[in-house]
Structure formats: structure tokens, C-alpha cells
Amino acid sequence: MKKIIIIGSGIGGSGIGALIANKKEHEILLLEKSNLIGGRCASYKRKDDKGREWVFDVGCHIFSTCDKGPLGEILRRCGKPNAVKWIYTRPEVNMMGAEVTKRKRLRKRRRETEKPEEKKMSAIDYINSIPFEETFNYDDLTLEEFFNDLRENKGIKVNNLLFSMSSCIMLGTSLAATSAGEFIRCFASNYLGKANGYPMGGTGAVPEAYCSIIEENGGKILNGTEAEVKKIIIDNDQVKGVEIGPNKEFIEADLIIANSDIKTTVFKLIGGEYFSKEYVEYIKSLQWGGQGCSLKIGINKPVIEHKCLNYIPKVDIKGKNLNEIEIKELFYEGDTIPELISMLIVPISNSDPSLAPEGCQILHSVSVTKLDGTKEWTEKEENQWEKTCLNTFLTLWPDLEEHIVLKEFMGPWRLAKSFGKEGAGVGIGQIVNQVGEKRPSMVSPIKGLCFCSGDAGGSRGWGIGTELPARSALELHELLEKNEYDLDKIWS
Numbered sequence: 385m386k387k388i389i390i391i392g393s394g395i396g397g398s399g400i401g402a403l404i405a406n407k408k409e410h411e412i413l414l415l416e417k418s419n420l421i422g423g424r425c426a427s428y429k430r431k432d433d434k435g436r437e438w439v440f441d442v443g444c445h446i447f448s449t450c451d452k453g454p455l456g457e458i459l460r461r462c463g464k465p466n467a468v469k470w471i472y473t474r475p476e477v478n479m480m481g482a483e484v485t486k487r488k489r490l491r492k493r494r495r496e497t498e499k500p501e502e503k504k505m506s507a508i509d510y511i512n513s514i515p516f517e518e519t520f521n522y523d524d525l526t527l528e529e530f531f532n533d534l535r536e537n538k539g540i541k542v543n544n545l546l547f548s549m550s551s552c553i554m555l556g557t558s559l560a561a562t563s564a565g566e567f568i569r570c571f572a573s574n575y576l577g578k579a580n581g582y583p584m585g586g587t588g589a590v591p592e593a594y595c596s597i598i599e600e601n602g603g604k605i606l607n608g609t610e611a612e613v614k615k616i617i618i619d620n621d622q623v624k625g626v627e628i629g630p631n632k633e634f635i636e637a638d639l640i641i642a643n644s645d646i647k648t649t650v651f652k653l654i655g656g657e658y659f660s661k662e663y664v665e666y667i668k669s670l671q672w673g674g675q676g677c678s679l680k681i682g683i684n685k686p687v688i689e690h691k692c693l694n695y696i697p698k699v700d701i702k703g704k705n706l707n708e709i710e711i712k713e714l715f716y717e718g719d720t721i722p723e724l725i726s727m728l729i730v731p732i733s734n735s736d737p738s739l740a741p742e743g744c745q746i747l748h749s750v751s752v753t754k755l756d757g758t759k760e761w762t763e764k765e766e767n768q769w770e771k772t773c774l775n776t777f778l779t780l781w782p783d784l785e786e787h788i789v790l791k792e793f794m795g796p797w798r799l800a801k802s803f804g805k806e807g808a809g810v811g812i813g814q815i816v817n818q819v820g821e822k823r824p825s826m827v828s829p830i831k832g833l834c835f836c837s838g839d840a841g842g843s844r845g846w847g848i849g850t851e852l853p854a855r856s857a858l859e860l861h862e863l864l865e866k867n868e869y870d871l872d873k874i875w876s
């Protein structure tokens with residue numbers, strides 16, 4: 385029996401905890417510094433001045449593959465496939481006032497009646513036709529290079545706005561940086577899986593279900609300031625335990641799994657001096673994926689029927705063709721904060737009405753504040769981002785402000801302060817040189833220290849948002865089981 389400490393209750397930490405605890409073979413202690421469980425995937429409650437309860441989510445608002453993907457797989461492997469009830473959604477798209485989804489459905493119907501010889505392959509069809517194993521051949525190609533090849537050598541038309549919006553929403557990265565292989569895997573699984581959705585109870589229902597499995601199987605969970613890991617103690621290149629809370633209480637461990645972000649773990653919880661120069665340089669060189677913010681509004685009058693809407697507001701397209709322009713050129717030029725921003729709008733109470741008081745609605749938005757990395761915004765700039773998100777909502781519903789009961793904002797500055805990763809939405813970016821075989825390894829150079837999060841994966845660690853840490857948990861669990869938790873074997 386090994387003493388295992390997990391640092392953090394995000395999808396990666398709670399997920400690996402559930403998988404290990406389910407076998408009842410090891411002693412597990414999960415330490416979470418926040419009062420919330422679930423990190424970027426947590427939910428929390430707020431009361432309005434009438435004493436009514438509303439549930440909001442910290443960051444994540446929609447899951448790409450729900451029970452059919454790695455999040456559901458964790459529950460299946462723990463024998464609890466129905467511990468989370470998923471509500472499927474069909475994302476709508478509104479580009480500058482035009483309802484693209486409706487047009488797309490009409491086009492699809494028309495295409496179905498076309499004779500095979502009349503049919504021209506679309507970029508979407510082409511991407512979806514690439515066999516999964518083949519996608520890894522495109523890992524070192526940027527999405528821009530991949531699309532140029534489609535246009536020039538295969539005669540396939542590519543809509544830059546549509547694909548740069550997809551890349552921005554799914555991965556927080558631009559066409560020039562995103563790994564084509566990673567994009568193809570994510571896009572195709574999202575498109576073909578037809579299992580987009582939201583969990584009953586809020587996004588926090590997922591990490592909470594994982595944590596229940598830990599506790600039901602004898603594992604222990606501590607959270608709040610008393611449970612904050614201040615230091616990982618290393619002796620002779622091997623972990624010895626952690627110091628936690630204001631009094632730096634020492635707790636011994638054989639194996640430490642860090643769900644805390646990889647850079648903070650290496651440089652703050654341990655210290656660069658414990659690693660080789662090459663490893664320190666490598667961790668420093670890793671680039672975060674995009675950074676985001678989220679405006680959450682509780683309103684006393686429902687304004688939208690959809691469960692999910694991709695929205696690009698009307699802005700100046702600088703004389704360009706709508707199909708040629710990239711989302712980067714519309715919203716992310718220079719370092720200024722735009723007046724309006726592209727957003728994913730998820731009215732979460734349309735999936736689970738119990739999250740809002742009767743007759744009310746909750747709108748959540750997610751927008752990228754920095755593509756291809758992070759930026760240190762000031763508190764003032766963060767407030768400006770909140771205004772930008774609200775202004776964007778107002779382009780859809782001009783009288784919205786009259787109906788606002790509660791308003792919450794999670795910006796990159798607050799996100800970085802509460803949950804690390806310099807405010808990055810997901811973690812280490814899914815760009816060329818950081819995906820597939822080149823994803824940071826879950827096994828650190830220090831004996832007894834592993835990473836499990838959206839920052840590190842096995843050779844097949846891929847996915848959209850929460851899918852990355854969920855796959856990290858599945859792969860790390862397989863690796864530990866295969867080596868029977870024998871540290872000498874793993875670090876041989």
C-alpha cells in the first residue's frame with residue numbers, strides 16, 4: 385500500500401483520485417487549497433436579495449463528449465457510469481447576425497440530394513475523414529500550413545473565420561500556432577461524436593462525483609487554506625511529503641500527484657534547483673494556451689431558448705471577405721481591449737432549470753482574452769473585459785440590464801490568483817511542439833512525483849478543455865497500474 389497525495393481537485397486531480405481509490409489498494413489524501421472542489425470546473429452558489437439560490441460555474445460551461453468521452457470513461461472505469469446525468473446540447477452559431485447553423489442545415493439537406501459526381505469535398509468533410517492514427521502525422525504542422533495545403537494542392541475551400549473561431553473556442557490558439565494534428569482530433573471528435581452537453585447540477589457535478597468515489601472508497605479530501613500545499617519536500621531526488629497550511633504541517637507521501645499547474649509545481653512548490661538545467665529550461669519554454677474570461681448573469685426574464693450559442697458580434701471586417709478574415713484580426717490585434725468580443729454563450733439553466741430560481745435564466749459567456757498565451761492584465765483592465773462582455777450581450781438583448789439580478793465575472797487576473805496557470809484557460813497550449821509525443825510527460829524527473837492535469841499527458845494526451853486532464857488521469861492510472869505502483873520500475 386502506497387501513501388498517495390494528490391495536490392488539487394481539478395478534473396485531473398479528482399479524476400486520478402477516483403481511479404486509484406476505486407481499487408481500494410492505496411491510501412489517498414487529496415489536498416485542495418480552494419473552498420471549492422473542481423478548480424476551473426467547479427460550481428458555486430450565490431443568493432440574491434430575495435434569498436433565492438443561483439448556481440454558477442467558475443470557467444468551464446460545456447463538455448465536448450460528455451459520457452461518451454474521457455470524462456465519462458473515468459466514471460465507467462469506477463463502475464459508476466450514471467453518477468453524472470448529462471443533458472446533450474446542439475450548439476448554434478450566429479456570425480455577425482446571420483444564423484449560420486440554420487443555413488448549414490439547409491446546405492446539408494441540399495448536399496444529400498446531390499449526385500455523387502456533383503459533390504465537392506468540404507474542408508469539414510476532409511478533416512472528419514482523416515483516420516485518427518493519421519492525425520498524429522500532422523502534429524508538427526500549424527493549422528495555417530495545413531489549410532494552405534488544402535487550398536493549394538487539394539482545391540478545397542477553407543473558411544478562415546469558421547475554423548479560427550473553432551480553434552479559438554476549443555483550444556484558445558490561432559491558426560498560425562495551433563497544431564493541425566491536435567485540431568483535427570478535437571474537431572472531428574466534437575463534430576462526429578454529437579455528444580456536446582452539460583451536466584445536471586452544474587459543471588462541478590463532475591469533479592464532485594469523482595471526489596465522492598474517493599471518499600466512498602476510504603480516501604480523504606481536505607480543502608481550504610489549511611489544505612494548501614506550500615512545499616513539496618524532496619530528499620535524495622525523491623519525494624518525501626508535503627508541507628501544508630499556514631503552520632506548514634508535514635505529511636509524508638510515497639507518491640505525489642500534482643494537479644497544480646506544472647510551472648508552479650516545478651518552480652514554487654519544489655524549486656528549480658532540484659531539477660537539471662535542461663529540464664528547467666524545458667519547463668520555462670513551455671507556452672500556455674489561450675487565456676479567457678467568463679461573464680455570468682442571472683436574469684429575471686428568459687431571453688434565449690438555445691442551450692449553447694457561438695456568437696461573433698457585428699464588427700468592422702476591414703473590407704475583407706468574411707470567409708477570409710481570421711478571428712485574430714477582428715478582436716486580438718494589438719494589446720487593446722476590444723469594444724465587443726466573440727463569445728460562447730451557454731444559458732446553463734436551459735439545460736438544468738434547477739440552477740436558477742423559477743422563471744429566471746442564467747447566461748454564461750466564455751471569451752478568449754489572449755490567443756496563444758497569457759498576459760498579465762491589471763485589475764482595471766479586467767473590469768474593462770467585463771464591460772466588453774456585457775456590451776456584447778447587449779448587442780443581442782438591448783434591454784438585458786433591466787433584468788439583471790446577479791452578475792459574476794471571472795477574468796484571467798482572478799483566475800490566475802485562484803487557480804494558477806497564469807490565467808490560461810486549459811493549460812500548456814496545444815500548439816506545434818507541445819502535443820502528441822511532445823506533450824510534457826506525466827512522470828517528472830523526481831522519483832515519486834507525477835503531473836496530472838491539462839498541462840501534462842501521455843503520448844496520446846489530447847482533447848478539448850476538460851478532456852485533456854481527464855485523459856491525463858486515465859493514462860496516468862494505466863501507467864501506475866502497469867508498473868504495479870513500483871517507483872523503481874517507473875523511474876528506472
Ligand SMILES: Cc1cc2nc3c(=O)[nH]c(=O)nc-3n(C[C@H](O)[C@H](O)[C@H](O)COP(=O)(O)OP(=O)(O)OC[C@H]3O[C@@H](n4cnc5c(N)ncnc54)[C@H](O)[C@@H]3O)c2cc1C
Nearest residue numbers: 392394395396417423424443444445446613644838849850
Ligand atoms: C473561462 C473558462 C472557460 C472554459 N470553458 C470550458 C468548456 O466550456 N469546456 C471545457 O471542456 N473546458 C473549458 N475550460 C477549460 C477547463 O475548465 C480546464 O481545462 C480544466 O478544468 C482544467 O483542469 P485541471 O485538472 O488541469 O486543473 P484545474 O481545474 O486548474 O485544477 C487545479 C487545482 O489545483 C488546485 N491547486 C493549485 N495549487 C495548489 C496547492 N498548492 N495546494 C492545493 N491545491 C492547489 C487549484 O486550486 C485547482 O483547484 C474553460 C476554462 C476557463 C478558464
